[in-house]
Amino acid sequence: MKKLSRGFDIKLLGRAENVTLNCDWPSLYAVKPPDVVGIGPIPKLSVDIGSRVRAGDSLFFDKQRPQIHFCSPVSGEVIRVGRGPKRAITEVVVRADAETEYKTFPVPPLDAASREDIIQLLLDSGAWVLMRERPFNVVPNPDRTPRDIFISCFDTAPLAADQNVLIEGKEEAFQTGLKVLAKLTSGRVHLGVSPTSSDVFTRASAATITSFSGPHPAGNVGIQIHHVAPINKGDIVWTIKPQDVAIIGRLFQKGIFDAKRKVAITGPEVERPGYIDTVLGASVESMLKGQVARDQVRVISGNVLTGSHIPRDGFLGLFDDQLTVIEQGNKPEFFGWLVPSYPRPSLSHSFAAFLKPKKEYAVNTNTHGCERAFVVTGEYEKVVPMDIYPQYLLKSILYSDFEQMEGLGIYEVVEEDLALCEFICTSKQPVQQILRSGLDLVRIEG
Amino acid sequence: MKLFENLVQKVKPYFEGDGKLHRFHYAFEAIETLFFVPGTETESGTHIRDGIDLKRTMFMVVLALIPTLLFGIWNVGHQHFLAVGQYGGALEGFADKVLFGLGKVLPIVVVSYGVGLAIEIAFAIFRKHPVNEGFFVTGMLIPLIMPPTIPLWMVALATAFAVILGKEAFGGTGMNILNIALLARVFLFFAYPTYMSGEAVWVAGNPMDFIDGFSGATPLGVAYLNGASGLAAAQPFDYGLTSLIIGTVPGSIGETSVVAILIGAVLLLITGIASWRIMGSVVIGAFGMATLFTWFDLSFYQGVPAVTHLAMGSMLFATVFMATDPVTGAQTHTGKIIYGLLIGMFGMIIRTLNPAYPDGWMLAILLMNVFAPTIDHFVVQSNIKRRMSRAL
Numbered sequence: 001m002k003k004l005s006r007g008f009d010i011k012l013l014g015r016a017e018n019v020t021l022n023c024d025w026p027s028l029y030a031v032k033p034p035d036v037v038g039i040g041p042i043p044k045l046s047v048d049i050g051s052r053v054r055a056g057d058s059l060f061f062d063k064q065r066p067q068i069h070f071c072s073p074v075s076g077e078v079i080r081v082g083r084g085p086k087r088a089i090t091e092v093v094v095r096a097d098a099e100t101e102y103k104t105f106p107v108p109p110l111d112a113a114s115r116e117d118i119i120q121l122l123l124d125s126g127a128w129v130l131m132r133e134r135p136f137n138v139v140p141n142p143d144r145t146p147r148d149i150f151i152s153c154f155d156t157a158p159l160a161a162d163q164n165v166l167i168e169g170k171e172e173a174f175q176t177g178l179k180v181l182a183k184l185t186s187g188r189v190h191l192g193v194s195p196t197s198s199d200v201f202t203r204a205s206a207a208t209i210t211s212f213s214g215p216h217p218a219g220n221v222g223i224q225i226h227h228v229a230p231i232n233k234g235d236i237v238w239t240i241k242p243q244d245v246a247i248i249g250r251l252f253q254k255g256i257f258d259a260k261r262k263v264a265i266t267g268p269e270v271e272r273p274g275y276i277d278t279v280l281g282a283s284v285e286s287m288l289k290g291q292v293a294r295d296q297v298r299v300i301s302g303n304v305l306t307g308s309h310i311p312r313d314g315f316l317g318l319f320d321d322q323l324t325v326i327e328q329g330n331k332p333e334f335f336g337w338l339v340p341s342y343p344r345p346s347l348s349h350s351f352a353a354f355l356k357p358k359k360e361y362a363v364n365t366n367t368h369g370c371e372r373a374f375v376v377t378g379e380y381e382k383v384v385p386m387d388i389y390p391q392y393l394l395k396s397i398l399y400s401d402f403e404q405m406e407g408l409g410i411y412e413v414v415e416e417d418l419a420l421c422e423f424i425c426t427s428k429q430p431v432q433q434i435l436r437s438g439l440d441l442v443r444i445e446g
Numbered sequence: 447m448k449l450f451e452n453l454v455q456k457v458k459p460y461f462e463g464d465g466k467l468h469r470f471h472y473a474f475e476a477i478e479t480l481f482f483v484p485g486t487e488t489e490s491g492t493h494i495r496d497g498i499d500l501k502r503t504m505f506m507v508v509l510a511l512i513p514t515l516l517f518g519i520w521n522v523g524h525q526h527f528l529a530v531g532q533y534g535g536a537l538e539g540f541a542d543k544v545l546f547g548l549g550k551v552l553p554i555v556v557v558s559y560g561v562g563l564a565i566e567i568a569f570a571i572f573r574k575h576p577v578n579e580g581f582f583v584t585g586m587l588i589p590l591i592m593p594p595t596i597p598l599w600m601v602a603l604a605t606a607f608a609v610i611l612g613k614e615a616f617g618g619t620g621m622n623i624l625n626i627a628l629l630a631r632v633f634l635f636f637a638y639p640t641y642m643s644g645e646a647v648w649v650a651g652n653p654m655d656f657i658d659g660f661s662g663a664t665p666l667g668v669a670y671l672n673g674a675s676g677l678a679a680a681q682p683f684d685y686g687l688t689s690l691i692i693g694t695v696p697g698s699i700g701e702t703s704v705v706a707i708l709i710g711a712v713l714l715l716i717t718g719i720a721s722w723r724i725m726g727s728v729v730i731g732a733f734g735m736a737t738l739f740t741w742f743d744l745s746f747y748q749g750v751p752a753v754t755h756l757a758m759g760s761m762l763f764a765t766v767f768m769a770t771d772p773v774t775g776a777q778t779h780t781g782k783i784i785y786g787l788l789i790g791m792f793g794m795i796i797r798t799l800n801p802a803y804p805d806g807w808m809l810a811i812l813l814m815n816v817f818a819p820t821i822d823h824f825v826v827q828s829n830i831k832r833r834m835s836r837a838l
Contacts, residue, residue: 010494232837304493326494329487332451336483337501344497350506350717351497365487369499370479372578373620376503377777378721387833389778392826407830415491422492426503427620432491 001195002227004214004385008420010158010345011360012304014273014325016264018165021274021287028283029074030091030315031059034084035308036129038138038443040064041088051078056103056125056257059092068139071126073259073280075101091315102256110179110252115145118183122248125257129318130244134225134237135411136443146238148187148229153201153242154194154212156219157303157416161264161322164198165275166243168262171200173249178206180248181240192224201242214385222417226386231411243321247280263287263316267304267325268362269297278316284323285313292325298365300324305419306432329366337369344368347382347424372427383420388412390421394431397438402445405438414439454478472570476577504582506717510710511586511767514700515555517693519547521703522594525649525696528683531657536694550594550650551699557598559585561605569614580619580626580773581609587627587767590700591760591808592634593647600638604630624815625774628808635808643804648696664696666759666797666804673748690757701763711766720770723782728765731790732756736798745798761793764807774815778825785821789814 033043039062046058046069053059053076058069074096082091105125108117119142122128131149133140140146154163167174181189189207202209210228212218221239231237240248243261250258259280266273270291278287284299292312300307301317304324308317316323333341343353345361353359380390388409396404415432422431460467461474478484480501488495523543524536533539562585570577588605608630613622635642645663646653656662665685668676677685689695693703701707714720736752739745747755756762769775769789776785789810796806803809 230836232833234837298487298493300493307493309493324493330485332482332485334451334482337499338505340497345494346497348496348498348502348718350502350719363494365493366483367486367488367495368483368497369495369501370484370486370576372500372576373618375500375580375620375773376719377772377775378779378782381779387829389826389829391777404830407833408826409833419492423494424496424498426496426498426500428495428499430491 001211001213004212004218004223004227006382006385007156007215007217008347008383008424009156009215010304010363010423011358012158012266012345013268013360013362014266014270015159015360016161016266016273016275018162019272019274020262021265021272021276023276023289024286025096026278026282026284026286027096028079028093028285028315029072029076029096029279029281030082030093030283031070031072031281032091032315032318033060033070033089035318036132036139037136038133039068041086043070043089045081045089045092047078047092049078049081052076053078053094054101054103055259056105058126059094060089062139065142067123067142068128069123069126070129071257073257093315102258105251105255105257107252107255110176110183113183115183118180121251122180125251126259127244127248127251127257130247131238131240132319134222134231134239134414135235136439137414138443140238141236144236146185146187146236149181149185149189149238149240150192150221150225150228151181151190151207151240151242151245152192152219152221152224153197154192154219156214156216157305157322158216159264159266159273159322159324160219160303161262161266161275163242164196164200166262166264166321167198167200167246170243170246170249173246173253174200174242175204175206175249176252177245177247177249178204180252181245182206185238190224190228192219192221192228194219217383217417217420218385220417222412222414223385226388226412233406233411235411241319241321244319261321263320264322265291265325266322267300269294269325269327280318281315283313283315284310287323288312288325294327296328296330297325298328300326304363305423306416327362327364329364331366333366347379348426367428369426369428371429374427374429376426379424379426380418380421383424384418386412386417390418390431393438394429394434397434397441400441402442405442410435410438410442451482454482470571472574472576473567476567476570479576500579501582503719504579506719507583507714507767508586510713510719511583511590511700513706513709514590514703514763515551515586517703517706518590518699519551520544521547521693522550522650522699523547524694525594526651529649529651529656529660529662536692546650547594551589553598554589554592554596554601554699555586557601558588558605561602562588562609565606565609565614569618573618575618578619580613584609584626588630590767591627591631591698591763593642594650594699595647596634596641600634600641604634607633620773622773623819624812625768625771628768628812628815632808632812648698662696664759664804665690666697669747669750669754669758670801670804674750674754675748677750677754687754687757690754698760698763701760704757704762707762707766711762714766714770720766721772721775721782723779724770724775724786725765727783727786728769728790728793729756731787732761732765732794733790735791735794739794739798746801747798755794755797759797759805760807761805764793764811765790768807768811769814774818776818776821776825778822781818781822781825785814785818788817 080093393408523546612629736755793806793810
């Protein structure tokens with residue numbers, strides 16, 4: 001058991017209870033190119049508006065590496081292609097049939113299948129893009145063999161879904177998925193588990209299991225990699241989430257891209273937080289119906305630290321198993337920096353509330369102050385349980401010193417690993433944005 | 447309050463975009479954000495932010511300084527009345543002492559804040575950047591490390607020198623190399639030494655009124671000349687350890703009371719704003735050095751025990767409020783410990799071995815400010831080497 005002491009659990013109201021909520025089955029689904037890193041901003045469409053697709057049919061593919069397909073999670077009709085600045089594709093929307101029709105893929109017998117066959121099937125079915133490659137958190141390169149594959153089986157992010165609940169009923173598919181992954185790497189498949197992880201994870205075969213305990217970000221796969229087998233220059237590891245391992249498992253069991261996912265509906269603005277059975281990329285409109293009373297809210301696909309802001313009729317992100325709704329914080333606050341008019345979570349002991357560490361908060365999107373130069377030191381280290389100097393790393397990115405970035409460990413972190421730094425930052429620096437600019441710089445020019 | 451908010455919102459357009467007063471945008475913003483935390487929402491990255499900001503952080507430090515300020519105000523009066531032979535007891539003539547102290551201290555505070563903030567705001571307007579809260583603290587620190595007799599124009603000059611050359615020239619708060627308040631003091635110390643040291647500057651009032659044989663020397667001065675026996679025999683003051691701890695002795699305005707400084711230290715440590723690593727290691731470094739000097743009888747301070755050394759002069763004030771400045775100090779955990787130890791050791795070396803300087807903390811901290819980036823460099827390099835060797 002690896003005990004991590006540094007970190008911070010942001011305690012919020014609206015944790016999902018272990019109940020499955022009923023809502024109207026969403027009719028719209030979308031796959032969003034901006035959810036992934038490492039493909040061109042304008043991927044090539046394989047369909048036109050009005051095209052009929054089955055679940056597993058390609059919607060678009062990467063121009064540089066045309067074998068990387070993004071497939072429809074449902075069957076139906078392509079009704080919209082969202083465009084952003086410079087004609088970048090923001091989303092491809094499919095209206096689902098009442099009954100899902102799956103494209104069937106010929107599945108090689110797992111024990112005899114070659115690595116190339118497995119990769120081909122993953123690429124063709126669209127399951128490939130559910131994996132991510134470190135460093136940089138990009139779509140994995142099919143031409144390279146990862147040193148290891150890492151899967152975190154618990155999530156410590158604010159209000160995160162309980163992975164034990166998400167995997168219920170998918171145990172066998174998960175085990176099959178692990179076997180598939182084991183054939184992709186020259187090293188091991190690592191599972192990071194917590195003391196409360198279910199047997200599905202702790203007794204998994206074909207994997208090396210490491211137990212972790214500690215506050216967020218102990219559940220981040222990047223932190224776990226650092227403590228099990230850190231990423232050195234030149235190393236490549238892949239990561240994937242447990243439910244997506246099960247999607248790969250079902251692909252090899254049944255020969256279909258069955259992208260069902262359970263997601264947690266959470267947040268202080270949600271009236272009945274709980275779980276919903278749905279499919280990757282589903283519209284959140286029906287999930288939120290009757291759940292959110294206020295108008296002035298922000299809907300987040302993912303958690304409050306790393307999720308993306310989506311409209312109330314937007315779509316779940318490609319990797320997200322959580323939906324969070326919080327209040328908007330657009331009101332000025334009289335002397336708010338001195339006498340806060342409502343309680344708010346903070347790592348700082350300058351608020352007396354630090355004496356009540358179990359208190360849960362209703363939060364909003366206010367920045368609680370303005371951006372300043374770095375002044376306070378030593379605070380980032382408190383929330384990053386790694387042998388890394390986050391502030392020095394960020395500064396090396398700001399002055400574009402490649403050698404320093406490498407030396408200070410840029411290969412070991414992605415945005416989510418330093419997200420807590422951004423939350424606690426006294427100077428309100430955009431930490432994740434700075435880190436991403438450094439990652440892109442090293443990836444493209446390094 | 448709503449009325450005030452409406453008023454602010456009403457004049458705001460004048461300061462924005464093409465408004466008539468847009469040049470003063472950042473001056474307006476500084477005042478606006480002082481009263482109202484703006485309704486700005488998170489855009490990229492995390493959707494929620496911690497309640498802490500730089501204003502609150504800086505205000506906590508000012509709050510921690512308040513006990514030393516209040517005690518200093520009373521003590522300036524107390525020392526004056528001791529010198530003229532009135533109100534010998536600590537509690538006698540309380541109101542008179544406070545009024546006298548206020549008359550001396552308040553103008554210094556007003557000048558320090560006035561000059562400093564004017565320069566900050568002017569630079570913010572010309573450079574087009576928001577006003578940083580750093581001067582909240584600096585403006586309070588400067589008066590507290592001045593002798594009560596300091597002429598106001600010197601305070602103004604020193605503040606302007608420190609803020610312009612020490613901070614703005616480097617790009618503002620967060621970019622400076624040297625501690626601003628100490629820079630203000632060191633400027634006066636070398637430019638006008640007779641106003642900053644000696645026996646005559648620590649007690650306010652007209653020397654003609656003072657009782658016969660009154661010297662006005664600080665405990666440090668007495669101990670330097672006559673050692674422990676000198677401290678024991680001091681008149682009309684009591685320079686025993688109890689007085690040093692309570693702070694009823696002459697000295698710079700905020701530095702004398704150990705109790706008041708410790709109250710501030712506790713607040714800074716509980717809130718986590720000052721680094722316990724730095725505070726602790728300075729005290730350990732200084733105590734160790736003082737013990738060593740006493741042991742080998744190397745010190746000019748005959749027979750003064752190490753504990754008394756910690757309570758005398760500006761040692762504690764500098765440790766709690768100056769060495770812990772996050773911008774000018776070391777930034778890594780290991781670096782902070784090395785930085786603190788060296789400040790403690792150098793400070794005590796300058797105090798005990800160098801007859802030219804009455805106290806070593808100002809110089810020791812400024813020296814280590816310069817070396818802090820070097821210390822951090824080695825700490826960070828060792829991290830880089832560790833990572834590189836892992837890859838092999």
